[in-house]
Amino acid sequence: MSIGLYIHVPFCIRKCLYCDFISYPLSQQQVAEYLQGLELEIELYRETLGVKNRSIESIFVGGGTPTSLMSGQLISILERLDRSFSIAKDAEITTEANPGTVSLTYLKELRAAGFNRLSLGVQSTHQELLTILGRIHDFSQAREAVSQARQAGFNNINLDLIFGLPCQSLSQWQQTLTDVVALEPEHISCYGLQLEEGTPLTCSIEQGKLPACSEEDDLAMFQLAIEFLRTMGYEHYEISNFARPGYCCQHNLLYWHNKEYLGFGPGAHSHYDHSRWSNIENIDNYVSLLKTGQHPVAEKTSLTVKEQMEETVFLGLRMLKGLKMIDFEKRFGLSIYKIYAREIAHLEQLGLVKSEDGYLKLTEKGLPIANQVFAEFV
Numbered sequence: 001m002s003i004g005l006y007i008h009v010p011f012c013i014r015k016c017l018y019c020d021f022i023s024y025p026l027s028q029q030q031v032a033e034y035l036q037g038l039e040l041e042i043e044l045y046r047e048t049l050g051v052k053n054r055s056i057e058s059i060f061v062g063g064g065t066p067t068s069l070m071s072g073q074l075i076s077i078l079e080r081l082d083r084s085f086s087i088a089k090d091a092e093i094t095t096e097a098n099p100g101t102v103s104l105t106y107l108k109e110l111r112a113a114g115f116n117r118l119s120l121g122v123q124s125t126h127q128e129l130l131t132i133l134g135r136i137h138d139f140s141q142a143r144e145a146v147s148q149a150r151q152a153g154f155n156n157i158n159l160d161l162i163f164g165l166p167c168q169s170l171s172q173w174q175q176t177l178t179d180v181v182a183l184e185p186e187h188i189s190c191y192g193l194q195l196e197e198g199t200p201l202t203c204s205i206e207q208g209k210l211p212a213c214s215e216e217d218d219l220a221m222f223q224l225a226i227e228f229l230r231t232m233g234y235e236h237y238e239i240s241n242f243a244r245p246g247y248c249c250q251h252n253l254l255y256w257h258n259k260e261y262l263g264f265g266p267g268a269h270s271h272y273d274h275s276r277w278s279n280i281e282n283i284d285n286y287v288s289l290l291k292t293g294q295h296p297v298a299e300k301t302s303l304t305v306k307e308q309m310e311e312t313v314f315l316g317l318r319m320l321k322g323l324k325m326i327d328f329e330k331r332f333g334l335s336i337y338k339i340y341a342r343e344i345a346h347l348e349q350l351g352l353v354k355s356e357d358g359y360l361k362l363t364e365k366g367l368p369i370a371n372q373v374f375a376e377f378v
């Protein structure tokens with residue numbers, strides 16, 4: 001059975017004001033250490049987990065800002081994976097990129113090395129909102145990056161957007177969606193802003209320096225994105241994701257189908273052989289452990305069958321098409337209605353889920369409160 005790989009590149013040019021991802025200021029000395037650690041980790045997994053003959057169906061390089069590395073450094077990661085694993089010929093190979101960190105030459109080099117999908121963090125097309133977020137780029141750089149990516153040969157581009165920002169109006173959000181659709185990306189992700197504890201943006205809101213987006217506006221923006229992007233020919237295939245036909249993100253589909261993947265790098269998560277684990281976040285400790293031949297794991301959980309069932313249900317329900325009930329039955333040997341009869345009946349009664357053509361799926365009413373629906377199964 002095929003699996004996916006995730007590589008975490010924990011460096012950024014500057015920390016965004018809303019960010020609590022694992023990222024460090026770019027330092028070439030630390031990058032060199034990180035690359036050495038990554039190489040050791042890849043080799044360690046290859047030897048100990050018996051994955052060398054498993055086909056790799058997708059690779060996702062995320063961060064951080066992978067494109068804060070020099071092109072040769074980023075390419076060396078892909079080359080290392082290629083030497084260690086059996087990457088399928090048609091594998092989807094994505095790198096995230098910050099529009100302020102790429103050039104035509106850089107993108108041409110990535111494309112020639114085998115990257116075939118680019119995910120650009122655009123977030124907004126309004127400068128005042130990008131400033132509130134502390135992003136290093138402006139929209140003209142994002143537009144330029146898309147144009148350069150096309151010239152470099154990328155025909156599968158995702159643009160990430162965030163809504164529910166302080167001071168963001170519904171008409172600004174509509175304008176952002178319109179501006180972004182005009183760039184004709186194959187895929188658009190729309191995430192509601194998460195106010196993470198301790199970030200400068202959250203502190204500004206807590207101190208009353210910036211207004212939080214109201215729940216009503218947040219919901220209105222989500223619904224606007226769904227309606228507008230559907231009208232523009234994008235399939236709404238997952239709560240936050242929209243794609244032109246044939247361009248759903250294969251790597252993320254692997255997560256939502258609850259398949260196996262290995263994550264490399266500080267803080268990366270893995271799901272393999274009925275276990276989930278996360279790597280330690282501190283980059284120096286991550287490298288030190290690997291240098292002494294140890295797995296840099298912070299936490300590991302062996303999943304019970306009950307936990308595997310729960311995950312399969314709530315991850316599957318994230319997809320608009322829903323969870324294919326026969327797949328659940330094949331995987332666990334029991335009908336989903338046998339395991340979750342009470343929960344499903346309750347949610348159906350509330351109009352939050354429904355079964356259709358062999359799939360259990362969220363209704364339009366259930367979609368905006370998906371987390372409450374998922375909680376029923378845990």
Ligand code: SF4
Nearest residue numbers: 012015016019063064
């Ligand atoms: S570019 Fe992404 S990972 Fe880096 S600081 Fe900004 S939000 Fe965080």
